Amino acid sequence: MYYQDDFAKVFRKEEDLHEHLLDLDERSWWKRVQGKRIKVLAVAGNSDRLTPVEGEDMELLTYDTLKNTGLMIEAGGEAYLLGSTAVPTLYGRARISGAVLAELERKKLAGILNECLALSKGKALLHFSEGKIRAMPSGDKGKYSIIQMLDIFMAASAYIGEGFDKTSFAGGYASHMLTNAAWSVKDTRMIDAYRELLKHYGRSDTSDMVTNVRITTSDVTASGVNIAYSIQTGGETILLGQTLKTVHRGTDGILQVEEHIQNIFSYYKETLQGAGKLMGIPIQYPVNTLVGMMHKKFGKKLIAETAENFKSENGDLPCTAYDVYCGICHALVIAQSKGATTRALLELEETISQCITRRWQDYDMPGEVKY
Numbered sequence: 001m002y003y004q005d006d007f008a009k010v011f012r013k014e015e016d017l018h019e020h021l022l023d024l025d026e027r028s029w030w031k032r033v034q035g036k037r038i039k040v041l042a043v044a045g046n047s048d049r050l051t052p053v054e055g056e057d058m059e060l061l062t063y064d065t066l067k068n069t070g071l072m073i074e075a076g077g078e079a080y081l082l083g084s085t086a087v088p089t090l091y092g093r094a095r096i097s098g099a100v101l102a103e104l105e106r107k108k109l110a111g112i113l114n115e116c117l118a119l120s121k122g123k124a125l126l127h128f129s130e131g132k133i134r135a136m137p138s139g140d141k142g143k144y145s146i147i148q149m150l151d152i153f154m155a156a157s158a159y160i161g162e163g164f165d166k167t168s169f170a171g172g173y174a175s176h177m178l179t180n181a182a183w184s185v186k187d188t189r190m191i192d193a194y195r196e197l198l199k200h201y202g203r204s205d206t207s208d209m210v211t212n213v214r215i216t217t218s219d220v221t222a223s224g225v226n227i228a229y230s231i232q233t234g235g236e237t238i239l240l241g242q243t244l245k246t247v248h249r250g251t252d253g254i255l256q257v258e259e260h261i262q263n264i265f266s267y268y269k270e271t272l273q274g275a276g277k278l279m280g281i282p283i284q285y286p287v288n289t290l291v292g293m294m295h296k297k298f299g300k301k302l303i304a305e306t307a308e309n310f311k312s313e314n315g316d317l318p319c320t321a322y323d324v325y326c327g328i329c330h331a332l333v334i335a336q337s338k339g340a341t342t343r344a345l346l347e348l349e350e351t352i353s354q355c356i357t358r359r360w361q362d363y364d365m366p367g368e369v370k371y
Contacts, residue, residue: 002176003061003130005068005084008342011172014157017181020174021150027055028129028219030146031076032139035093035120039074040113042106043081051078056131065132070106073133075126083132085176085220090136093120127219134176135220137248144248149179149219151254156215159261160185170212173342178223180216180346187211193269194231201279207234213264216243216346224248225257228349229268238329239353241271274356278322283364287316290324291371292363297351298331303371306331321360328352 002009002024011017041049047062050072061081065072071082073090082090091097094116101109123139125146137144160167166186173180191209198205210232217225225246231238244267246257260267283289290310294303310327335348 003056003132004064005132005176007130008173008175011174011181012169014169014172014181017153017172017174017179018150018157021153021179024129025148025150028127031126031128032123033075033126035122035124036118037075038093038117038120038124038136040082040090040110040117041072041074041079042110043070043072044106046072046079049074049079051080053080053131058131061131071110073126073136075124080126080128081132083129083134083176085134085222086127086132086136089221093117093124093136093138095120129176129219137221142249144221146219147217147225147246147248147254147257149217152215152217152225152257153179153181155254155258156181156261159258160213163262163264175343177220178216178218178343178346180214180342182212182214185211185213187265189265190229190231190269190272193272197272197276197279201276203279205233209233212237215261221248222343223346225260226350227260227264228353229264229271236326236330237332238275238326239349240268240275241356242353243350244268271356275322275325278325278356278360279320281321281360282318283321283324283360284318285316285364285366286314286319286324286327287311288365288367288369289321289360289363290327291369292365293324293355293358293360294328294331295371298348300371302331302335305334307371309334324360325355328355 009020011020043062043065050058052058065081068084069082069087072079073082090113094113096116124136125139125144126133127135160183164185164187168184170182170184190211195205212230212232214228215225216223226243228243229240231240244260246260287307287310291303291307294306306328309330314323314327329352331352332345332348335345
C-alpha cells in the first residue's frame, strides 16, 4: 500500500497516525542472516528470481525499485527488492562510500558491493516493510535493538495526554525514513520556570506561551528515538536544548523510551538552565556572532536570510547570546517558508539546539563578516 520509496504522509489526527503504524507493523518483519551470505543483484535481468510478497503487486514494486535503487538482495534462498532507505546500511556493511556509487551501472555496482560484502563479518538484521528490504543494520548481539514505532507513539500519546495540563495533537508525518509526531501542551511548570529565568536576568515576557513536544524516530537506522521540546512565545519558537535520545543500540528498548518520555519535564527544566545562561553572556557584535555561529553548519543562503532578518528586527546593537540564539532559531521559520522537507527541518532543529553549548565569545568580534 505504501510501497513507493518516496512515500510520505501527513497526519492531522493522532488516531490516524496510530492506525497507520499498526497497518505497517502487521506487514513488517525482521530476519537475521549471515553477512557473507548476502548477495546483491541488479533488478534488471533478475526480477524472475524475486520471492513473491503476500498482498503486494510485484510488478508495481519492481517498477518503483527500477526507478530508485535498481537493486535486489538474495539471502537464505530468498530474494527481495532493496528500498532506498536500506542503501546507507548496505554501504555501511560493505564498508564502502562515495557519491560516485550512485552513478555506476547497477550490474557493476552490484559486483563491487558483493566483493566487499564477501569480507564482512557477523550477521545482518534485514528489515522488511511494504514489500522491500528497508534496512540491514548489524544483527550481532548487543548491536541494533528493535523498538517498534507503534509502541513508541502509543506510549507517548498515553503519557503526554495525562502528564500535562492541556494538550492537543499538532500533527504527524511518516515516510520510510522517519516518523514524527508533535503535541502542543500547556505545561505551566515549564512556563513558570521559563518566566522565573527571565526574571532572574531582569527580563519579562507577558505573551501567551505554549510548549511543544515532538518525538521523532526511525526503524531504518536514520534516527534513534528523539524527544525535542520547545517554547513558542511572541510568534517565535525557542528550542530548549539538544534532543533527549534513545539509541537503537544495546538499550532496554521500549522501557528506556518510556522512561525518557516520563522524564521530559525534568530533563528540559535542566537544559533550560543552559539556555538561560546565554542571557548572562554579553555580545558586542551580534550579527557577526550569529554568522560565525552558523558558519559551515548552515547553508549560505539560510545564513544570509537569518542575518538580514536579525538586523531588521534587532539592529546590530550590543545584546546577549540569548538574543542571538533566538535570532538563529528564526532560521526554522525561514526554512519552512522555503518548503524545506520534514527531515531537513528536524536536522535543522538539532543543529540549532547544539549552539547553546558552544563558546559564543569566540565569535563575538568586530569587522565585516561576509555571508
